[in-house]
Amino acid sequence: MTDVAIVGIGMHEFGRHEGVSGMEQGAIAVRRACSDAGVAWNDIEFAYGGSYAAGSPDTMVSMLGLTGLQFINVANGCATGGSALSSAYNAIKSGAYELGMAIGFDKHPRGAFSPSGPAGEGRDWYGGSGMALTTQFFGMKINHYMETHGITNRSLAKVAAKAFRNGSKNPMAWRRKPLSEDEILQAQMLSYPLTQYMFCNPGEGGVALVMCKADVAHKYSKNPIFLRASVVRSRRFGSFEVTAPSLAIEHNGGPTIDASKAAFELAGVGPADIDVAQLQDTESGAEVMHMAENGFCEHGEQEAMLANGDTEIDGRLPVNTDGGCLANGEPIGASGLRQVYENVLQLRGDAGERQVPNDPKVAYTHVYGAPGISGVTILTR
Amino acid sequence: MGQAVSINDNILLLTDDGPRLKGAVCNDCGTHVFPAASGCSKCTGSSMSEAVLGTEGALWAWTVQGFPPKAPPYLGETDPAKFQPYGVGYVTLEGELKVEARLTEADSKVLKSGMAMRLTTVPIAQDEDGNDIHTFAFEPV
Numbered sequence: 001m002t003d004v005a006i007v008g009i010g011m012h013e014f015g016r017h018e019g020v021s022g023m024e025q026g027a028i029a030v031r032r033a034c035s036d037a038g039v040a041w042n043d044i045e046f047a048y049g050g051s052y053a054a055g056s057p058d059t060m061v062s063m064l065g066l067t068g069l070q071f072i073n074v075a076n077g078c079a080t081g082g083s084a085l086s087s088a089y090n091a092i093k094s095g096a097y098e099l100g101m102a103i104g105f106d107k108h109p110r111g112a113f114s115p116s117g118p119a120g121e122g123r124d125w126y127g128g129s130g131m132a133l134t135t136q137f138f139g140m141k142i143n144h145y146m147e148t149h150g151i152t153n154r155s156l157a158k159v160a161a162k163a164f165r166n167g168s169k170n171p172m173a174w175r176r177k178p179l180s181e182d183e184i185l186q187a188q189m190l191s192y193p194l195t196q197y198m199f200c201n202p203g204e205g206g207v208a209l210v211m212c213k214a215d216v217a218h219k220y221s222k223n224p225i226f227l228r229a230s231v232v233r234s235r236r237f238g239s240f241e242v243t244a245p246s247l248a249i250e251h252n253g254g255p256t257i258d259a260s261k262a263a264f265e266l267a268g269v270g271p272a273d274i275d276v277a278q279l280q281d282t283e284s285g286a287e288v289m290h291m292a293e294n295g296f297c298e299h300g301e302q303e304a305m306l307a308n309g310d311t312e313i314d315g316r317l318p319v320n321t322d323g324g325c326l327a328n329g330e331p332i333g334a335s336g337l338r339q340v341y342e343n344v345l346q347l348r349g350d351a352g353e354r355q356v357p358n359d360p361k362v363a364y365t366h367v368y369g370a371p372g373i374s375g376v377t378i379l380t381r
Numbered sequence: 382m383g384q385a386v387s388i389n390d391n392i393l394l395l396t397d398d399g400p401r402l403k404g405a406v407c408n409d410c411g412t413h414v415f416p417a418a419s420g421c422s423k424c425t426g427s428s429m430s431e432a433v434l435g436t437e438g439a440l441w442a443w444t445v446q447g448f449p450p451k452a453p454p455y456l457g458e459t460d461p462a463k464f465q466p467y468g469v470g471y472v473t474l475e476g477e478l479k480v481e482a483r484l485t486e487a488d489s490k491v492l493k494s495g496m497a498m499r500l501t502t503v504p505i506a507q508d509e510d511g512n513d514i515h516t517f518a519f520e521p522v
């Protein structure tokens with residue numbers, strides 16, 4: 001049973017765009033998505049929009065036209081795009097609407113995301129002491145994982161090199177210059193074991209998706225893509241998340257495992273059925289860990305998979321075929337939707353130079369955001 | 382030299398017996414939290430008491446901060462020419478929780494999960510009265 005389809009996709013180039021507001025980039029993505037679906041903005045019955053730093057998404061109706069549609073803003077950290085999509089998916093699934101959109105855009109200042117810690121009385125001891133940096137969390141999580149499961153620094157470099165290599169084949173990507181593994185390993189160490197080129201940067205861009213009831217999909221598109229699952233989960237007690245001054249002794253695998261299991265169940269497929277996957281790669285270690293957390297391998301198997309090239313575009317399980325966050329940057333509101341955009345291209349066979357061979361039929365996305373939210377989608381042709 | 386003062390008395394006490402971290406414990410299920418909170422993230426209960434945490438444990442996860450954090454909020458050295466990388470990690474306080482802290486060791490060849498650590502403090506800045514502001518840290522035993 002499929003009941004929600006994606007019939008139009010639109011994107012504004014990721015990167016840095018002097019003089020173009022984040023919201024304008026969102027509006028351009030919306031127009032491109034409508035044009036792809038062959039619909040007009042005033043056909044759209046509802047929209048869910050997300051932006052972290054580029055204004056309140058619903059105000060974009062003054063750029064697109066005041067049609068009176070239901071427009072709801074969503075905000076869920078780095079998982080904002082996944083949350084907009086999940087909300088739109090459920091709005092159509094419920095039967096309340098036939099045609100709507102999930103929209104995400106953003107424009108962040110240069111540099112790492114500002115640290116923020118727990119509120120409390122007195123001096124800000126957490127940020128003041130030099131903790132509360134998201135980069136530290138990522139360093140600690142992958143470092144612990146490497147010590148436990150035998151992943152090497154070289155594997156982290158392989159992930160980043162793949163991202164820039166795939167990004168070089170993507171006209172929408174920000175960083176399109178391939179880098180060697182050694183250049184990546186020898187770059188400045190930001191938070192051991194992660195160097196400068198292993199981290200993504202906040203950026204700019206916009207993505208919009210037109211979605212409809214599956215039974216009318218052929219009205220809008222000759223090659224609709226069906227959304228078999230769209231799931232968002234938050235963390236449970238014992239999970240290891242960003243900016244936590246303390247953690248429980250007991251360990252929980254985290255929200256990605258929960259979201260992934262629920263999505264596979266909903267879609268009625270398993271990890272072995274997936275032909276192409278986009279996994280959250282805030283830094284290269286995240287991609288490594290998320291391969292296992294999403295059920296694509298056992299912990300530790302990534303070392304051999306990366307050495308074999310299994311996650312390359314022509315490998316057994318292509319991962320982050322558009323260059324991921326590493327090559328595209330992370331405009332928070334748009335990032336999760338970028339992954340879905342890429343998978344729609346791959347399933348349509350329209351991914352050009354970076355097209356996954358052998359006619360992919362099932363595609364998977366995973367977005368992860370602070371303070372412990374994961375969103376997973378499964379798409380089929 | 383100024384007098385040593387805590388970065389924040391709500392979380393760090395400088396006692397004659399050395400530094401102590403102040404958290405809370407759930408009266409219903411015994412879960413510890415740091416910093417103190419009004420509710421329990423495990424059992425969802427809301428009856429909490431103040432708890433002074435243990436001072437020794439094992440390093441669970443670690444990294445090395447390689448660039449100066451932004452100020453504010455950071456109170457320490459931000460001049461890239463003078464900045465010294467510092468360790469950050471989680472230390473398991475048995476029967477309580479894992480606490481995140483600065484580490485006095487910053488060498489990635491020395492730091493190793495499982496190594497024994499003990500609570501101490503490091504001076505991080507001076508306040509307007511010339512006192513040395515201390516924050517908590519763990520040092521290898």
Ligand SMILES: [Zn+2]
Pocket residue numbers: 407408409410411412421422423424425426
């Ligand atoms: Zn409790």
